[in-house]
Amino acid sequence: MDSLTHLALGAVVGEATLGRRVGNKALLWGAALATVPDLDVVVGNLLDDLAALTFHRSYTHSLLFVVLAAPLFGYLAHRIHRRDGVGWRAWTGLALAALGTAVLLDAFTTYGVQLFLPFSDQAVALNTIAVIDPLFTLPVLVAALTLLWLRRDRPARRILAGAALGLSGLYLGLTVVNKLHMETVFERDLQARGVVYERYFVKPTVFNNLLWRAVVETEADYRVGFRSLLDDAGPIEWHRFPKRHALADPVAHSAAFERLVWVTKGYYQLEAGEGGALYLHDMRYGRAFEWLGDEREMVFTYRLRPKADGEVRFERVPLPVDRERERAVLGELVRRIRGAG
Structure with a gap:
C-alpha cells in the first residue's frame, strides 16, 4: 500500500499494542516500523534496473525478516525508553505487530510480496485491494491523527484504535468478497462467449x-x-x-x-x-x-x-x-x- 496508509495503520497498531503504557511513543514507533519494509527502495536506487526491479518487496517483506527484525527493534526501543519501565519483550510485540501487518497488507495488493523468502521466491499477490484505496486508509488515518491529541489515560484511545482497526479490517474482508464475486461475473461472460x-x-x-x-x-x-x-x-x-x-x-x-x-x-x-x-x-x-x-x-x-x-x-x-x-x-x-x- 501507499506510505500514508502504512504510517496510519502502523500508528494505530502501535496504540493497540502498547499505547496504554507508553502513550504516543507507541504511535510513533508503530508508524515508523510500518514503513521499514518499504525502505528497500533506498537500496534499490543503488542497484541496476533489473536488480532493483526484483529486490523491491522481497527480503524486507518476508515473514523471516519480520521475525528476525522485531526483537532488534524491540531491544532498541527498550533501550531508548528504558525509563518507561517497559521491557524489550513488550516492545518486540509492538514491532512484530507493526511489521507483520505492513507486509501482510501488501500481500493483498496487486504488486504482491515475497513472503516466504529465502525458502521460496514466489510472490504472494491476492489482488483484492488497490495500492491506494482511500476507504481502507480513512478509518486508521482519522484515528491516528485523533489519538495524537488524546491523553494516555483516556479510555477513548483504546476504543478509537479498536474501532479503526475493525473498520479497516472489515473493509479488507469485503475486498475479498468483491473479488470472488467479480471472478464469477467474468467467468460467466467468458463461458457465454465460448x-x-x-x-x-x-x-x-x-x-x-x-x-x-x-x-x-x-x-x-x-x-x-x-x-x-x-x-x-x-x-x-x-x-x-x-x-x-x-x-x-x-x-x-x-x-x-x-x-x-x-x-x-x-x-x-x-x-x-x-x-x-x-x-x-x-x-x-x-x-x-x-x-x-x-x-x-x-x-x-x-x-x-x-x-x-x-x-x-x-x-x-x-x-x-x-x-x-x-x-x-x-x-x-x-x-x-x-x-x-
Missing part, C-alpha cells in the same frame, strides 16, 4: 474497490475487460492484445528476459522496436487508464536490446506524465465506477 482460455486474474482499479479489471490469457492473445459492481447486467466489452511471444527468440535465454517473465508472472506482451530492440509490456497493469479503451502508453514497459557479445541490455521505459490529462481522466474514472461506461 472463449477457451488458459488462465486469468482479476484486480481492482486504482482508488476504489468497485471497478474491476480482468486479464484473460488465450493461446494467441490477452483479453482485457472491465466491470463495475454498479454496472447493469450485460455483456462485458473485451479488448484484445496479441501476445507476440515468438518475438522473444533472440533474447529468450538471457537473464534479463527470464527475470522479466518471472516478475510479470508470464503476463507480458512483446513488441518489435527499431534497431533490433524488443519491448516487453507488463499486462498485469496494461495501459494507463485502460478502462477508457483508447491507445495510451503501457504503465510498465521494458526495452531489451541484444548486444554484440550476446548479452542483453535492459532498461525500463518511463511512463510519460501529463498532469492535465490525468486530472481530466479522474472524473471519467468516477463516472465509469458509477456504471456509466
